[in-house]
Amino acid sequence: MTIGAGIEEAGAKESFTLAAGLSTEPVPVDSYISPDFFELERKRVFGRAWLFVGRVDQLPEENSYFVKEIDICKASVLVTRNEAGKVQAFHNVCSHRGNLVVNDDCGTKKRFRCEYHNWTYQNDGALIGVPDQKNFFNLDKKKCGLTPIATGVWEGWIFVNMQREPEISLEEFLGPYGKAYAGVPFGEDHETLVIEARFNANWKLIMDAFAESYHVPAIHPGTLAPGFANPVHNKYARPLSGNTFGLHAAWSAYGNPEYAPPPDSEVERIACKIDTGGLLGSDVNDEVLRLRAHPAINPTKESCWSADVTSIFPNFNIDYSTGGYWTHEFWPLSRDATHWILTIRIPKASSVRHRLQLEHYAARWAEIVLEDVTNCERIQKGLESGAKDVMILQDGEFMIRHMQETLRKWVNAETVADAMK
Ligand code: FES
Ligand SMILES: [Fe+2]
Known part of the structure:
Protein backbone atom coordinates (compact mmCIF):
# COMPACT_ATOMS: atom_id res chain seq x y z
CA MET A 1 0.00 0.00 0.00
CA SER A 31 15.92 -9.28 19.16
CA TYR A 32 19.05 -7.08 19.40
CA ILE A 33 20.56 -8.64 22.51
CA SER A 34 19.24 -12.13 23.21
CA PRO A 35 21.61 -15.04 22.35
CA ASP A 36 18.59 -17.36 21.98
CA PHE A 37 16.95 -14.99 19.52
CA PHE A 38 20.17 -14.81 17.54
CA GLU A 39 20.37 -18.61 17.23
CA LEU A 40 16.79 -18.64 15.96
CA GLU A 41 17.67 -15.94 13.41
CA ARG A 42 20.55 -18.09 12.23
CA LYS A 43 18.41 -21.18 11.84
CA ARG A 44 15.00 -19.94 10.91
CA VAL A 45 15.70 -16.66 9.08
CA PHE A 46 19.11 -16.94 7.37
CA GLY A 47 18.74 -20.71 7.12
CA ARG A 48 15.43 -20.45 5.21
CA ALA A 49 15.19 -17.04 3.47
CA TRP A 50 16.58 -16.22 0.03
CA LEU A 51 19.81 -14.30 0.55
CA PHE A 52 21.48 -11.82 -1.79
CA VAL A 53 25.01 -12.83 -2.82
CA GLY A 54 25.92 -10.65 -5.78
CA ARG A 55 25.00 -9.16 -9.12
CA VAL A 56 25.24 -10.80 -12.53
CA ASP A 57 27.83 -8.27 -13.72
CA GLN A 58 30.24 -9.91 -11.25
CA LEU A 59 30.08 -12.89 -13.63
CA PRO A 60 30.80 -11.10 -16.93
CA GLU A 61 31.70 -14.14 -19.06
CA GLU A 62 31.45 -17.91 -19.16
CA ASN A 63 33.54 -19.59 -16.42
CA SER A 64 33.51 -16.41 -14.28
CA TYR A 65 33.15 -17.03 -10.57
CA PHE A 66 33.15 -15.31 -7.21
CA VAL A 67 33.15 -16.56 -3.64
CA LYS A 68 30.79 -15.19 -1.02
CA GLU A 69 31.35 -16.00 2.64
CA ILE A 70 28.09 -16.20 4.58
CA ASP A 71 29.33 -16.42 8.17
CA ILE A 72 25.88 -16.57 9.73
CA CYS A 73 25.22 -19.81 7.79
CA LYS A 74 28.82 -20.98 8.28
CA ALA A 75 28.97 -21.26 4.51
CA SER A 76 31.50 -20.43 1.82
CA VAL A 77 29.48 -20.08 -1.38
CA LEU A 78 31.01 -20.42 -4.85
CA VAL A 79 28.92 -18.66 -7.50
CA THR A 80 29.74 -19.41 -11.13
CA ARG A 81 28.52 -18.81 -14.66
CA ASN A 82 28.83 -22.03 -16.60
CA GLU A 83 29.62 -22.41 -20.28
CA ALA A 84 25.93 -22.26 -21.16
CA GLY A 85 25.70 -18.90 -19.36
CA LYS A 86 23.74 -20.26 -16.39
CA VAL A 87 24.39 -18.81 -12.94
CA GLN A 88 24.84 -21.52 -10.30
CA ALA A 89 26.01 -21.70 -6.70
CA PHE A 90 27.78 -24.46 -4.79
CA HIS A 91 29.21 -25.08 -1.38
CA ASN A 92 32.89 -24.27 -1.84
CA VAL A 93 33.77 -27.55 -0.14
CA CYS A 94 35.78 -30.43 -1.55
CA SER A 95 34.07 -33.83 -1.69
CA HIS A 96 37.28 -35.59 -0.65
CA ARG A 97 37.89 -34.36 2.89
CA GLY A 98 36.12 -31.05 3.10
CA ASN A 99 38.82 -28.51 2.28
CA LEU A 100 37.73 -25.17 0.79
CA VAL A 101 38.31 -25.48 -2.95
CA VAL A 102 38.53 -21.85 -4.14
CA ASN A 103 40.56 -19.50 -2.00
CA ASP A 104 40.52 -16.27 -3.99
CA ASP A 105 37.59 -13.85 -4.28
CA CYS A 106 36.78 -13.93 -7.97
CA GLY A 107 38.10 -14.55 -11.47
CA THR A 108 37.58 -16.70 -14.54
CA LYS A 109 38.49 -20.38 -14.43
CA LYS A 110 37.28 -23.39 -16.31
CA ARG A 111 38.41 -25.71 -13.53
CA PHE A 112 38.89 -25.47 -9.79
CA ARG A 113 41.60 -27.53 -8.13
CA CYS A 114 41.52 -28.33 -4.44
CA GLU A 115 44.98 -27.60 -3.07
CA TYR A 116 45.00 -30.44 -0.55
CA HIS A 117 45.16 -33.49 -2.89
CA ASN A 118 44.46 -31.96 -6.31
CA TRP A 119 40.88 -33.12 -6.83
CA THR A 120 39.59 -31.04 -9.73
CA TYR A 121 36.11 -29.72 -10.47
CA GLN A 122 34.58 -28.14 -13.52
CA ASN A 123 32.95 -24.70 -13.34
CA ASP A 124 29.56 -26.48 -13.28
CA GLY A 125 30.52 -28.39 -10.12
CA ALA A 126 31.29 -31.76 -11.75
CA LEU A 127 34.26 -33.68 -10.32
CA ILE A 128 36.57 -34.41 -13.23
CA GLY A 129 39.94 -35.30 -11.75
CA VAL A 130 41.06 -37.54 -8.88
CA PRO A 131 44.78 -38.34 -8.65
CA ASP A 132 45.47 -42.06 -8.09
CA GLN A 133 41.79 -42.83 -8.42
CA LYS A 134 42.43 -46.59 -8.58
CA ASN A 135 43.52 -46.60 -4.96
CA PHE A 136 40.02 -45.54 -3.80
CA PHE A 137 37.16 -47.98 -3.23
CA ASN A 138 34.42 -47.90 -5.91
CA LEU A 139 34.73 -44.13 -6.27
CA ASP A 140 31.98 -42.81 -8.55
CA LYS A 141 33.07 -39.35 -9.70
CA LYS A 142 29.55 -38.56 -10.90
CA LYS A 143 28.30 -38.69 -7.31
CA CYS A 144 31.10 -36.52 -5.92
CA GLY A 145 30.57 -33.12 -7.53
CA LEU A 146 30.41 -29.89 -5.51
CA THR A 147 27.20 -29.68 -3.45
CA PRO A 148 24.77 -27.37 -5.24
CA ILE A 149 22.96 -24.50 -3.49
CA ALA A 150 19.55 -23.32 -4.73
CA THR A 151 20.13 -20.18 -6.80
CA GLY A 152 17.79 -17.61 -8.32
CA VAL A 153 18.27 -14.40 -10.29
CA TRP A 154 15.83 -11.50 -10.15
CA GLU A 155 16.52 -8.38 -12.26
CA GLY A 156 20.24 -9.21 -12.30
CA TRP A 157 20.47 -9.74 -8.52
CA ILE A 158 21.64 -13.22 -7.49
CA PHE A 159 20.08 -14.91 -4.46
CA VAL A 160 20.76 -18.27 -2.81
CA ASN A 161 18.76 -20.35 -0.38
CA MET A 162 20.63 -22.51 2.11
CA GLN A 163 17.83 -25.05 2.50
CA ARG A 164 18.64 -28.22 0.55
CA GLU A 165 15.18 -27.98 -0.95
CA PRO A 166 13.84 -24.46 -0.46
CA GLU A 167 10.30 -24.36 0.88
CA ILE A 168 9.44 -21.46 -1.42
CA SER A 169 10.74 -20.15 -4.73
CA LEU A 170 12.58 -16.83 -5.05
CA GLU A 171 9.58 -15.47 -6.94
CA GLU A 172 7.20 -16.35 -4.10
CA PHE A 173 9.66 -14.96 -1.57
CA LEU A 174 9.97 -11.60 -3.34
CA GLY A 175 6.20 -11.57 -3.90
CA PRO A 176 4.72 -8.10 -4.52
CA TYR A 177 8.14 -6.44 -4.18
CA GLY A 178 9.49 -8.45 -7.10
CA LYS A 179 6.57 -7.41 -9.25
CA ALA A 180 6.59 -3.74 -8.22
CA TYR A 181 10.32 -3.20 -8.85
CA ALA A 182 10.64 -5.29 -11.99
S1 FES B 1 40.34 -32.29 0.53
FE1 FES B 1 40.22 -31.63 -1.49
S2 FES B 1 41.51 -32.96 -2.57
FE2 FES B 1 41.59 -33.69 -0.54
FE1 LIG C 1 22.02 8.02 8.83
Whole structure:
Protein backbone atom coordinates (compact mmCIF):
# COMPACT_ATOMS: atom_id res chain seq x y z
CA MET A 1 0.00 0.00 0.00
CA THR A 2 1.27 3.47 -0.83
CA ILE A 3 0.52 6.51 1.21
CA GLY A 4 1.75 9.86 0.04
CA ALA A 5 2.02 13.29 1.55
CA GLY A 6 4.34 12.24 4.33
CA ILE A 7 5.52 15.77 5.01
CA GLU A 8 3.43 17.63 7.51
CA GLU A 9 2.95 20.74 5.46
CA ALA A 10 1.83 18.86 2.37
CA GLY A 11 -1.65 18.45 3.81
CA ALA A 12 -3.55 15.66 5.53
CA LYS A 13 -1.04 13.04 6.50
CA GLU A 14 -2.02 9.42 6.70
CA SER A 15 -0.12 6.97 8.82
CA PHE A 16 2.32 4.60 7.10
CA THR A 17 2.19 2.36 10.19
CA LEU A 18 -1.59 2.03 10.23
CA ALA A 19 -1.82 1.70 6.46
CA ALA A 20 0.61 -1.25 6.62
CA GLY A 21 -1.52 -2.90 9.33
CA LEU A 22 1.29 -2.67 11.89
CA SER A 23 0.89 -2.29 15.64
CA THR A 24 1.50 1.13 17.22
CA GLU A 25 2.66 -0.30 20.56
CA PRO A 26 6.25 -0.09 21.86
CA VAL A 27 8.48 -2.81 20.33
CA PRO A 28 10.52 -5.32 22.41
CA VAL A 29 14.31 -4.99 22.06
CA ASP A 30 15.24 -8.60 22.86
CA SER A 31 15.92 -9.28 19.16
CA TYR A 32 19.05 -7.08 19.40
CA ILE A 33 20.56 -8.64 22.51
CA SER A 34 19.24 -12.13 23.21
CA PRO A 35 21.61 -15.04 22.35
CA ASP A 36 18.59 -17.36 21.98
CA PHE A 37 16.95 -14.99 19.52
CA PHE A 38 20.17 -14.81 17.54
CA GLU A 39 20.37 -18.61 17.23
CA LEU A 40 16.79 -18.64 15.96
CA GLU A 41 17.67 -15.94 13.41
CA ARG A 42 20.55 -18.09 12.23
CA LYS A 43 18.41 -21.18 11.84
CA ARG A 44 15.00 -19.94 10.91
CA VAL A 45 15.70 -16.66 9.08
CA PHE A 46 19.11 -16.94 7.37
CA GLY A 47 18.74 -20.71 7.12
CA ARG A 48 15.43 -20.45 5.21
CA ALA A 49 15.19 -17.04 3.47
CA TRP A 50 16.58 -16.22 0.03
CA LEU A 51 19.81 -14.30 0.55
CA PHE A 52 21.48 -11.82 -1.79
CA VAL A 53 25.01 -12.83 -2.82
CA GLY A 54 25.92 -10.65 -5.78
CA ARG A 55 25.00 -9.16 -9.12
CA VAL A 56 25.24 -10.80 -12.53
CA ASP A 57 27.83 -8.27 -13.72
CA GLN A 58 30.24 -9.91 -11.25
CA LEU A 59 30.08 -12.89 -13.63
CA PRO A 60 30.80 -11.10 -16.93
CA GLU A 61 31.70 -14.14 -19.06
CA GLU A 62 31.45 -17.91 -19.16
CA ASN A 63 33.54 -19.59 -16.42
CA SER A 64 33.51 -16.41 -14.28
CA TYR A 65 33.15 -17.03 -10.57
CA PHE A 66 33.15 -15.31 -7.21
CA VAL A 67 33.15 -16.56 -3.64
CA LYS A 68 30.79 -15.19 -1.02
CA GLU A 69 31.35 -16.00 2.64
CA ILE A 70 28.09 -16.20 4.58
CA ASP A 71 29.33 -16.42 8.17
CA ILE A 72 25.88 -16.57 9.73
CA CYS A 73 25.22 -19.81 7.79
CA LYS A 74 28.82 -20.98 8.28
CA ALA A 75 28.97 -21.26 4.51
CA SER A 76 31.50 -20.43 1.82
CA VAL A 77 29.48 -20.08 -1.38
CA LEU A 78 31.01 -20.42 -4.85
CA VAL A 79 28.92 -18.66 -7.50
CA THR A 80 29.74 -19.41 -11.13
CA ARG A 81 28.52 -18.81 -14.66
CA ASN A 82 28.83 -22.03 -16.60
CA GLU A 83 29.62 -22.41 -20.28
CA ALA A 84 25.93 -22.26 -21.16
CA GLY A 85 25.70 -18.90 -19.36
CA LYS A 86 23.74 -20.26 -16.39
CA VAL A 87 24.39 -18.81 -12.94
CA GLN A 88 24.84 -21.52 -10.30
CA ALA A 89 26.01 -21.70 -6.70
CA PHE A 90 27.78 -24.46 -4.79
CA HIS A 91 29.21 -25.08 -1.38
CA ASN A 92 32.89 -24.27 -1.84
CA VAL A 93 33.77 -27.55 -0.14
CA CYS A 94 35.78 -30.43 -1.55
CA SER A 95 34.07 -33.83 -1.69
CA HIS A 96 37.28 -35.59 -0.65
CA ARG A 97 37.89 -34.36 2.89
CA GLY A 98 36.12 -31.05 3.10
CA ASN A 99 38.82 -28.51 2.28
CA LEU A 100 37.73 -25.17 0.79
CA VAL A 101 38.31 -25.48 -2.95
CA VAL A 102 38.53 -21.85 -4.14
CA ASN A 103 40.56 -19.50 -2.00
CA ASP A 104 40.52 -16.27 -3.99
CA ASP A 105 37.59 -13.85 -4.28
CA CYS A 106 36.78 -13.93 -7.97
CA GLY A 107 38.10 -14.55 -11.47
CA THR A 108 37.58 -16.70 -14.54
CA LYS A 109 38.49 -20.38 -14.43
CA LYS A 110 37.28 -23.39 -16.31
CA ARG A 111 38.41 -25.71 -13.53
CA PHE A 112 38.89 -25.47 -9.79
CA ARG A 113 41.60 -27.53 -8.13
CA CYS A 114 41.52 -28.33 -4.44
CA GLU A 115 44.98 -27.60 -3.07
CA TYR A 116 45.00 -30.44 -0.55
CA HIS A 117 45.16 -33.49 -2.89
CA ASN A 118 44.46 -31.96 -6.31
CA TRP A 119 40.88 -33.12 -6.83
CA THR A 120 39.59 -31.04 -9.73
CA TYR A 121 36.11 -29.72 -10.47
CA GLN A 122 34.58 -28.14 -13.52
CA ASN A 123 32.95 -24.70 -13.34
CA ASP A 124 29.56 -26.48 -13.28
CA GLY A 125 30.52 -28.39 -10.12
CA ALA A 126 31.29 -31.76 -11.75
CA LEU A 127 34.26 -33.68 -10.32
CA ILE A 128 36.57 -34.41 -13.23
CA GLY A 129 39.94 -35.30 -11.75
CA VAL A 130 41.06 -37.54 -8.88
CA PRO A 131 44.78 -38.34 -8.65
CA ASP A 132 45.47 -42.06 -8.09
CA GLN A 133 41.79 -42.83 -8.42
CA LYS A 134 42.43 -46.59 -8.58
CA ASN A 135 43.52 -46.60 -4.96
CA PHE A 136 40.02 -45.54 -3.80
CA PHE A 137 37.16 -47.98 -3.23
CA ASN A 138 34.42 -47.90 -5.91
CA LEU A 139 34.73 -44.13 -6.27
CA ASP A 140 31.98 -42.81 -8.55
CA LYS A 141 33.07 -39.35 -9.70
CA LYS A 142 29.55 -38.56 -10.90
CA LYS A 143 28.30 -38.69 -7.31
CA CYS A 144 31.10 -36.52 -5.92
CA GLY A 145 30.57 -33.12 -7.53
CA LEU A 146 30.41 -29.89 -5.51
CA THR A 147 27.20 -29.68 -3.45
CA PRO A 148 24.77 -27.37 -5.24
CA ILE A 149 22.96 -24.50 -3.49
CA ALA A 150 19.55 -23.32 -4.73
CA THR A 151 20.13 -20.18 -6.80
CA GLY A 152 17.79 -17.61 -8.32
CA VAL A 153 18.27 -14.40 -10.29
CA TRP A 154 15.83 -11.50 -10.15
CA GLU A 155 16.52 -8.38 -12.26
CA GLY A 156 20.24 -9.21 -12.30
CA TRP A 157 20.47 -9.74 -8.52
CA ILE A 158 21.64 -13.22 -7.49
CA PHE A 159 20.08 -14.91 -4.46
CA VAL A 160 20.76 -18.27 -2.81
CA ASN A 161 18.76 -20.35 -0.38
CA MET A 162 20.63 -22.51 2.11
CA GLN A 163 17.83 -25.05 2.50
CA ARG A 164 18.64 -28.22 0.55
CA GLU A 165 15.18 -27.98 -0.95
CA PRO A 166 13.84 -24.46 -0.46
CA GLU A 167 10.30 -24.36 0.88
CA ILE A 168 9.44 -21.46 -1.42
CA SER A 169 10.74 -20.15 -4.73
CA LEU A 170 12.58 -16.83 -5.05
CA GLU A 171 9.58 -15.47 -6.94
CA GLU A 172 7.20 -16.35 -4.10
CA PHE A 173 9.66 -14.96 -1.57
CA LEU A 174 9.97 -11.60 -3.34
CA GLY A 175 6.20 -11.57 -3.90
CA PRO A 176 4.72 -8.10 -4.52
CA TYR A 177 8.14 -6.44 -4.18
CA GLY A 178 9.49 -8.45 -7.10
CA LYS A 179 6.57 -7.41 -9.25
CA ALA A 180 6.59 -3.74 -8.22
CA TYR A 181 10.32 -3.20 -8.85
CA ALA A 182 10.64 -5.29 -11.99
CA GLY A 183 11.98 -3.25 -14.88
CA VAL A 184 13.67 -0.47 -12.91
CA PRO A 185 16.47 0.59 -15.28
CA PHE A 186 19.89 -0.35 -13.93
CA GLY A 187 22.65 0.89 -16.14
CA GLU A 188 25.40 -1.73 -16.17
CA ASP A 189 27.89 0.89 -17.21
CA HIS A 190 28.44 2.19 -13.71
CA GLU A 191 31.48 2.83 -11.60
CA THR A 192 31.43 0.97 -8.33
CA LEU A 193 32.58 2.16 -4.95
CA VAL A 194 32.50 -0.21 -1.95
CA ILE A 195 32.59 0.94 1.65
CA GLU A 196 32.53 -1.78 4.30
CA ALA A 197 32.91 -2.03 8.04
CA ARG A 198 32.96 -4.59 10.82
CA PHE A 199 31.78 -3.33 14.16
CA ASN A 200 30.43 -4.46 17.50
CA ALA A 201 26.69 -4.07 17.27
CA ASN A 202 23.75 -6.22 16.23
CA TRP A 203 23.22 -6.34 12.46
CA LYS A 204 19.76 -4.78 12.68
CA LEU A 205 21.05 -1.60 14.30
CA ILE A 206 22.84 -0.48 11.14
CA MET A 207 19.90 -1.67 9.07
CA ASP A 208 17.60 0.49 11.23
CA ALA A 209 19.84 3.49 10.53
CA PHE A 210 18.86 3.29 6.85
CA ALA A 211 15.22 2.48 7.54
CA GLU A 212 14.21 5.99 8.57
CA SER A 213 15.13 9.64 8.12
CA TYR A 214 13.92 10.82 11.55
CA HIS A 215 17.55 10.71 12.74
CA VAL A 216 18.90 12.85 9.89
CA PRO A 217 18.67 16.32 11.52
CA ALA A 218 20.25 15.04 14.76
CA ILE A 219 23.02 12.66 13.61
CA HIS A 220 23.84 14.27 10.26
CA PRO A 221 23.44 18.03 10.84
CA GLY A 222 26.39 19.04 8.66
CA THR A 223 26.22 16.35 5.97
CA LEU A 224 22.77 15.02 5.08
CA ALA A 225 20.37 17.30 6.91
CA PRO A 226 20.66 20.41 4.71
CA GLY A 227 19.69 18.36 1.65
CA PHE A 228 17.13 16.04 3.23
CA ALA A 229 15.26 18.47 5.46
CA ASN A 230 13.97 21.99 5.03
CA PRO A 231 13.68 24.45 7.92
CA VAL A 232 10.19 25.51 6.82
CA HIS A 233 8.65 22.73 4.73
CA ASN A 234 10.09 19.57 6.24
CA LYS A 235 11.97 20.33 9.43
CA TYR A 236 12.08 16.70 10.63
CA ALA A 237 13.04 15.08 7.31
CA ARG A 238 9.79 13.14 7.10
CA PRO A 239 9.54 10.58 4.30
CA LEU A 240 7.41 11.35 1.26
CA SER A 241 5.84 7.91 1.07
CA GLY A 242 6.02 4.49 2.69
CA ASN A 243 5.14 1.03 1.41
CA THR A 244 5.17 -2.55 2.53
CA PHE A 245 5.35 -5.44 0.06
CA GLY A 246 4.76 -8.62 2.04
CA LEU A 247 8.11 -9.31 3.72
CA HIS A 248 9.72 -6.28 2.17
CA ALA A 249 9.27 -2.51 2.48
CA ALA A 250 10.28 0.85 1.01
CA TRP A 251 10.19 4.57 1.69
CA SER A 252 10.88 7.65 -0.39
CA ALA A 253 13.20 10.32 0.94
CA TYR A 254 12.53 14.02 0.69
CA GLY A 255 15.05 16.21 -1.11
CA ASN A 256 15.26 19.88 -0.19
CA PRO A 257 14.64 21.84 -3.40
CA GLU A 258 16.08 24.95 -1.75
CA TYR A 259 19.37 23.26 -0.90
CA ALA A 260 22.46 25.34 -1.65
CA PRO A 261 26.01 24.18 -0.88
CA PRO A 262 27.68 26.07 1.98
CA PRO A 263 30.20 28.80 0.98
CA ASP A 264 33.22 26.74 2.09
CA SER A 265 32.22 23.69 0.01
CA GLU A 266 33.89 24.85 -3.17
CA VAL A 267 33.78 21.70 -5.31
CA GLU A 268 30.15 21.20 -4.47
CA ARG A 269 29.34 24.83 -5.32
CA ILE A 270 30.79 24.38 -8.79
CA ALA A 271 29.12 21.02 -9.33
CA CYS A 272 25.76 21.14 -7.62
CA LYS A 273 22.73 21.23 -9.87
CA ILE A 274 19.35 20.16 -8.58
CA ASP A 275 17.24 19.44 -11.59
CA THR A 276 16.51 15.74 -11.40
CA GLY A 277 15.54 15.30 -7.77
CA GLY A 278 17.31 16.35 -4.61
CA LEU A 279 21.00 16.74 -4.08
CA LEU A 280 21.91 13.32 -5.49
CA GLY A 281 20.99 14.53 -8.96
CA SER A 282 22.48 13.50 -12.23
CA ASP A 283 22.36 15.19 -15.60
CA VAL A 284 19.07 14.46 -17.34
CA ASN A 285 19.44 11.47 -19.62
CA ASP A 286 17.28 8.58 -20.81
CA GLU A 287 18.13 6.39 -17.84
CA VAL A 288 17.19 9.13 -15.37
CA LEU A 289 13.92 9.79 -17.18
CA ARG A 290 13.05 6.07 -17.22
CA LEU A 291 13.92 5.74 -13.55
CA ARG A 292 11.70 8.66 -12.56
CA ALA A 293 8.86 7.39 -14.72
CA HIS A 294 8.85 3.88 -13.21
CA PRO A 295 5.68 3.53 -11.10
CA ALA A 296 7.50 2.05 -8.08
CA ILE A 297 10.07 4.84 -7.89
CA ASN A 298 8.93 7.86 -5.88
CA PRO A 299 5.43 6.34 -6.14
CA THR A 300 3.59 9.55 -5.25
CA LYS A 301 5.71 11.37 -7.86
CA GLU A 302 6.57 14.26 -5.54
CA SER A 303 8.78 16.90 -7.12
CA CYS A 304 10.89 17.23 -3.94
CA TRP A 305 12.07 13.61 -4.07
CA SER A 306 15.68 12.57 -3.60
CA ALA A 307 15.92 8.77 -3.26
CA ASP A 308 14.03 5.56 -2.57
CA VAL A 309 15.17 3.14 0.10
CA THR A 310 13.92 -0.41 -0.43
CA SER A 311 14.49 -3.28 1.95
CA ILE A 312 14.48 -6.94 0.91
CA PHE A 313 14.03 -9.24 3.90
CA PRO A 314 16.13 -10.13 5.78
CA ASN A 315 19.33 -8.14 5.19
CA PHE A 316 19.55 -6.47 1.79
CA ASN A 317 18.66 -2.92 0.69
CA ILE A 318 18.51 -1.58 -2.85
CA ASP A 319 18.28 2.21 -2.96
CA TYR A 320 17.60 4.29 -6.04
CA SER A 321 18.32 7.89 -6.95
CA THR A 322 18.94 9.84 -10.09
CA GLY A 323 22.62 9.98 -9.11
CA GLY A 324 22.97 6.19 -9.26
CA TYR A 325 21.96 3.43 -6.93
CA TRP A 326 23.44 1.74 -3.93
CA THR A 327 23.00 -1.48 -1.99
CA HIS A 328 23.53 -2.38 1.63
CA GLU A 329 24.27 -5.87 2.94
CA PHE A 330 23.83 -6.26 6.67
CA TRP A 331 25.55 -9.54 7.61
CA PRO A 332 25.46 -10.77 11.19
CA LEU A 333 28.78 -12.16 12.46
CA SER A 334 27.46 -12.81 15.94
CA ARG A 335 24.73 -11.43 18.18
CA ASP A 336 26.72 -8.21 18.64
CA ALA A 337 29.03 -8.06 15.61
CA THR A 338 28.23 -7.08 12.04
CA HIS A 339 29.84 -6.96 8.64
CA TRP A 340 28.17 -4.21 6.65
CA ILE A 341 28.87 -3.67 2.95
CA LEU A 342 27.73 -0.58 1.07
CA THR A 343 28.14 -0.76 -2.72
CA ILE A 344 27.58 2.52 -4.53
CA ARG A 345 27.05 2.39 -8.28
CA ILE A 346 27.55 5.73 -9.91
CA PRO A 347 26.67 6.35 -13.55
CA LYS A 348 29.47 7.28 -15.94
CA ALA A 349 29.69 11.07 -15.93
CA SER A 350 28.11 12.85 -18.86
CA SER A 351 29.88 16.18 -18.33
CA VAL A 352 32.75 17.66 -16.31
CA ARG A 353 30.27 19.28 -13.98
CA HIS A 354 28.51 15.95 -13.52
CA ARG A 355 31.83 14.22 -12.82
CA LEU A 356 32.58 16.70 -10.06
CA GLN A 357 29.12 16.26 -8.60
CA LEU A 358 29.55 12.49 -8.52
CA GLU A 359 33.01 12.72 -6.95
CA HIS A 360 31.63 15.00 -4.29
CA TYR A 361 28.68 12.68 -3.77
CA ALA A 362 30.97 9.67 -3.26
CA ALA A 363 33.20 11.53 -0.79
CA ARG A 364 30.19 12.78 1.12
CA TRP A 365 28.93 9.22 1.47
CA ALA A 366 31.97 8.21 3.50
CA GLU A 367 31.34 11.02 6.01
CA ILE A 368 27.65 10.18 6.34
CA VAL A 369 28.06 6.46 6.94
CA LEU A 370 30.76 7.04 9.52
CA GLU A 371 28.23 9.07 11.46
CA ASP A 372 25.76 6.15 11.28
CA VAL A 373 28.19 3.33 12.06
CA THR A 374 29.77 5.05 15.07
CA ASN A 375 26.36 5.45 16.61
CA CYS A 376 25.49 1.73 16.36
CA GLU A 377 27.98 0.58 19.00
CA ARG A 378 26.55 3.18 21.39
CA ILE A 379 23.02 1.83 20.87
CA GLN A 380 24.21 -1.74 21.42
CA LYS A 381 25.74 -0.69 24.74
CA GLY A 382 22.54 1.07 25.74
CA LEU A 383 20.37 -1.93 24.91
CA GLU A 384 22.72 -4.44 26.57
CA SER A 385 22.39 -2.51 29.84
CA GLY A 386 18.88 -3.91 30.20
CA ALA A 387 17.60 -0.46 31.14
CA LYS A 388 14.88 -0.65 28.49
CA ASP A 389 12.72 -3.59 27.47
CA VAL A 390 11.11 -1.76 24.57
CA MET A 391 11.77 0.96 22.01
CA ILE A 392 9.19 3.59 21.09
CA LEU A 393 8.76 4.09 17.35
CA GLN A 394 7.12 6.99 15.53
CA ASP A 395 5.34 6.77 12.18
CA GLY A 396 8.43 7.60 10.10
CA GLU A 397 10.09 4.54 11.68
CA PHE A 398 7.42 2.17 10.31
CA MET A 399 10.01 0.14 8.39
CA ILE A 400 11.80 -0.85 11.62
CA ARG A 401 8.49 -1.97 13.07
CA HIS A 402 7.67 -3.92 9.91
CA MET A 403 11.08 -5.64 10.03
CA GLN A 404 10.66 -6.54 13.69
CA GLU A 405 7.20 -8.01 13.10
CA THR A 406 8.34 -9.98 10.03
CA LEU A 407 11.45 -11.24 11.79
CA ARG A 408 9.46 -12.43 14.80
CA LYS A 409 7.08 -14.30 12.49
CA TRP A 410 10.00 -16.14 10.85
CA VAL A 411 11.68 -16.86 14.15
CA ASN A 412 8.48 -18.33 15.63
CA ALA A 413 7.24 -20.23 12.56
CA GLU A 414 7.89 -23.96 12.21
CA THR A 415 7.55 -23.74 8.42
CA VAL A 416 8.19 -21.02 5.85
CA ALA A 417 4.54 -21.30 4.81
CA ASP A 418 3.57 -20.28 8.38
CA ALA A 419 6.10 -17.45 8.34
CA MET A 420 4.65 -16.11 5.08
CA LYS A 421 1.05 -15.97 6.41
S1 FES B 1 40.34 -32.29 0.53
FE1 FES B 1 40.22 -31.63 -1.49
S2 FES B 1 41.51 -32.96 -2.57
FE2 FES B 1 41.59 -33.69 -0.54
FE1 LIG C 1 22.02 8.02 8.83
